[in-house]
Amino acid sequence: MLATIPTAVVQGVDGHSVSVEVHVSNGLPGYTLVGMPDASCRESRDRVRAAILSSGLRWPTKRITINLAPTGLRKQGASLDLPIALGLLVASEQIDGDRLRPFGAIGELGLDGSIRPVTGLVSLADATLADELLVPADGAAQAALVRPGHVRPVSSLAELVHGLCGAAPMPGCLDSPDAATRPDNARLDLSDVRGQPLARYALEIAAAGGHHMLMIGPPGAGKTMLAARLPGLLPPLDAAQAVSVTRVHSAAGLTIPKSGLVYAVPFRAPHHGASMVAMVGGGTSAMRPGEISCANHGVLFLDELGEYAVSVLDALRLPLEEGVVRVSRAARAVSLPARFLLVAAMNPCPCGEGGSDGLCRCSESARARYARRLSGPLLDRFDLRIEVRPSSPSVLLGGAEEESSAVVADRVAAARSRAAGRGVRCNAELTAKQLDEVAPLSAEASDHLHRELTSGALTGRGLHRVRTVARTVADLADGGTVIDADTIRVAVGLRVMPRTVLGVSQ
Amino acid sequence: MRLDDAHEDRRARLILLGLPQMGPSRARWLIGDGGAAAAVDRLRRGRLTPDLGPAPPRLTTSLVDRWVAEVRGVDVDGILARHRRLGIGILGPNDRHWPFAAEPDPPLLVFYLGDIEHLHNPVVAVVGTRQCTTIGRNVAYEIGRGLADRGVPVASGLALGVDGAAHRGVLDSGGVPIGVVATGLDVVYPGAHRSLWSSVVEHGVLLGESPAGTKPARWRFPARNRLIASLAAGVVVVESHQHGGSLSTADEAIERDRPVFAVPGSVVSPASDGTNGLLVEGAIPARHATDIAETLGVGDGPVGRDGAVDEGQAGRPSVATPEDPIAAVILSEVATGPVHIDRLVVASAEPIAVVLDTVQRLVATNRLVLDGSTVFLAGHRESP
Structure with missing residues (x-):
């Protein structure tokens, strides 16, 4: 007898519909699984x-034959356990096939018959072609996110079979997770940071305009502390963004809150040992999303920028431009979302004490080697480059109460709504043509930029980036449409690289 | 010596320099007491008379045979034309400007670019390791700058590290840099110093004992160091490792009875092992340009970047324009050294955007330099 159970597998962040076909016939007892299963599936x-x-x-x-259709698609993961078991029970006439007809199934089985959570449940639920879904109770809220009212959480095979046979009630359908359970975004508050007016200002501009930011400073200056507070300044995720973030995090196997919805602005800080696959995605046949996709709609923080593998850093360049990363392998290629705000931190030199204090003990050649690790094109992506110095003891141990994240976030939101009026999410996305329209330069500002260009301090690309930053600076100051020279000077002052870090002596 | 003889002598010296692996000591051995023209003549005839005395060490017969074979092929007119085309001047021992009259081991010829008259003033050499620390680099820069502020020409070797920093300090003060190099003057070495190379030519003088086209070779650098020691009234070693090349400059200076200065460094810093060793052996400790200038009795007297008031630096505005109080605060903050923008925000109690704007205005008028987020006073000229 034959049974067919709809389910799905995930590749990248997209689910693909799969039918589990189970055929049980007379013959020599045996078990054959076909249809490109990988080891975990077998x-x-x-x-x-x-x-x-x-x-x-x-x-x-x-004689048991199981086919995973379509056969051209490679299947992986344990989420096919439940549909295979249900198919077997129908095909061996232990459950009534008609009772199961409306259901698709997703879930991993334990040896005791318990149904365990799987990764990528959001995408899997989305792709399964069935009226109702049987999904693991743990994480069922994720499935309800995309199929509200059509998801039944199940926690053990025995319980499910009882329900299907009418011996016990079937578990009820889940509604969409409650958006009201949104967590407080700003647990890390900017008021914790003492002093650091320049870094605070740069953070505010980065959040308001979506400008990538590089912090250079000795160990202990507070670079990581500052970066960790950036998500709290960004506007909260809207419903669509939250679903998209949840989908990626679920596919990547990250912990999803009980509510089933990731509402916190993502903050990913991969260690500098991260491999290319860990950073951009791919690897297994599931094409698991990498860190840059997990940081989608949020912040990617790279601490110790100079310690990352050069190839890994250079792989960030295209996603930074395009907001997606295309991962191609011999078998197939997937597109993963990767629209993130890049914040990086680095020491000025290997000993960390470089810069202008004269405490550095590195040789010139060691410094030059360190500087060579950062490619010019990557540095060019940072619109804001600032040096961070430790605050003085008097500021750390006392001083005035600093501005809180909420106050800054309000200004950021106002600036972002101005950007929305220009048809972009943030000013960093403005094209050169749009800039001429929404941020024309005053004569003096134009002169200043002209000088910067002719002196070689600014490249053509840098010119465009400076103008977008200037737009953000003006937006935060409630400035008018025309960008004046003062604003341009601030924008230029925020992207000066220390010469020691560029490997230029003296 | 008659003019014709001087002319012939120079051509003969150029021929000798055109031979492979010809250093000053080998040339001196070849010339003996007879003059360069006679030496060339001897080589042309393939006869080296025994009265030349013992050959210098490591000179092989096969090399002498190569000289004999190649001496006829040296195109003196072509070499002269090439130097004329490159604007390189050539000095021989009979020239008025010849700087090595008292030198025991003089070069055959001196090639120069720039103004050779600068060598008439007493020169101080500032040298050190290529692998210097930031401190060493800053000290070299400040000493170069301080000496130049006093009108003292500063000689160095245009190498990476200390040498380059010293030259830059001189250039930033508007002083006279003297670059002594081991390659041909058209062969920039190290390549990273291309712009510094041309700045030295423009504002001072670049010289060496190798004809145009000479590539860097290991043995030419100690020879170059002896020229630096010979040119200088005193040699300052800023940083040197235990067996560093700059110690050879100090040795050459000691042989010529020139005072040797060493900048004291931390006893645990490898980059100061050599210099601290010099101090133990009796070199004069030098902290800044004042120590050196006063000991040597050179320069126009104190012009003070070392604590004294900055009077001699006319042209550099030291007071803010009265109409901008924020600029005044900023300029007074940076007067004592480089500061981070955060400190300027605290000192001026102005919003960060205003401070950044004011700093950038002062940068635009060449009064400040913004390096990263660190602000310091600009030199007379924009640094390279």
Whole structure:
């Protein structure tokens, strides 16, 4: 007898519909699994057998053939356990096939018959072609996000079979997770940071205009502390963004809050040992999203920028431009979302004490080697480059109460709404043509930029970036449409690289 | 010596320099007492008379055979034309400006670019390791600058590290840099110093003992160091490792009875091992340009970047324009050294945007330099 159960597999962040076809016939007892299963999928046989037996059901001693259609798609993961088990039970006539007809199923089985959570549940639920879904109770809220009212959480095979046979009530359908359970975004408050007026200002501009930011300073100056407070300044995720972030985080196997929805602005800080695959995604046949996709709609913080593999850093360049990353492997290529705000921190030199204090103990060649690790094109992506110095003891131990994240976030929101009026999410996305319209230069400002260009301090690309930053500076100051020279000077002053870091002596 | 003889002598010296692996000591051995023209003549005839005395060490017969074979092929007119085309001047021992009259081991010829008259004033050499620390680099820069502020020409070797910093300090003060190099003057080495190379030519003089086209070779650098020591009234070693090349400059200076100064460094810093060693052996400790200028009795007297008032630096505005009080606060803050913008915000109690704007205005008028987020006073001239 034949049974077909709809389910799905995930590749990258997208789900692909899959049908599990189970055929049980007379013949020599055996078990064949076809349709491009990978190793984790092939293991399902032993889990499914143990789960069926533990649940007081019968393992058919017949010829069992299982096909995962479409056969051209490589299947991976344990989420096919539940549909395979249900298919087997229908095909061996232990459950009524008609009762199961409206259901798709997703879930991993334990040997005791429990149904365990799987990664990528949002995408899987989205792609499964069935009226209603049976999903693991743990994480079912994620599935309800995309299929509200059509998701039934199940926690064990025995319980599910009882429900399907009418011996017990079926678990009820879940509604969409409550948006009211949104967590407080700004647990890390900017008022914790003492002093650092320049860094605070740069953070505010970065948040308001979506400008990538590089902080250079000795260890202990507070670079990480500052970066960690950036998500609290960004506007909260809207509903669509939250779903998209949840989808990526779910596919990447990150912890999803109980509510099923990630509402916090993502903040990802991969260690500098991160491999290319960990950073941009790919790797397994599931094409797991990398860190830059997990930082989508949020902040990617790279501490110790100079310590990352050069190839990994250079791989960031295209996603920074395009907001997506295309990962291609021999088998297939996927597009992963990667629109993030890049914040990086680095020491000025290997010993960390470089800069102008004269405490650096590095040789010139060591400094030059360190500087060479950063490619010019990557540095060019940073619109804001600032040096961070430790605050003085008097500021750290006393001083006035500093501005809180909420106050700054209000200004950021106001600036962002101005940008929205220009048809972009943030000023960093303004094209050169739009800039001429929304940020024309005063004569004096134009003169100043002309001088910067002819002296070689600014490149053509830098010119465009400076103008977008100037737009943000003016927006934060409630400035008018025309960008004056004062604003341009501030924008230029915020992107001066220390010469030691560029490897230029003296 | 008659004019014709001087002319012939110079051509003969150029021929000798055109031979492979010809250093000053080998040339001196070849010339002996007879003059360069006679030496060339001897080589042309393939006869080296035994009265030349013992050959210098490591000179092989096969090399002498190569000289004999190649001496006829040296195109003196071509070499002269090439130097004329490059604007390189050539000095021989009979020239008025010849700087090595008292030198025991003089070069065959001196090639120069720039104004050779600068060598008439007493020169101080500031040298040190290429692998210097930031402190060493800053000290070299300040000493170069301080000496130049007093009108003292500063000689160095245009190498990376200390040498380059010293030259830059001189240039930033508007002084006279003297670059002594081991390559041909058209062969920029190290390549990173291309712009510094031309700045030295423009504002001072660049010289060496190798004809145009000479590539860097290991043995030419100690020879170059002896020229620096020979030119200088005193040699300052800023930083040197234990067996660093700049110690050879100090040794050459000691042989010529020139005072040697060393900048004291931390006893745990490898970059100061050599200089601290010099101090132990009796070199004069030098903290800044004043120490050196006073000991040597050179320069126009104190002009003070070392604590004294900055009077001699006319042209550099030291007071803010009265109409901008924020600029005044900023200028007074940076007067004592580089500061981070954060400190200027605290000192002026103005919003960060206003401070940044004012700093950038002062940068635009060449009064401040913004390096990263650190602000310091600009020199007379924009640094390279």
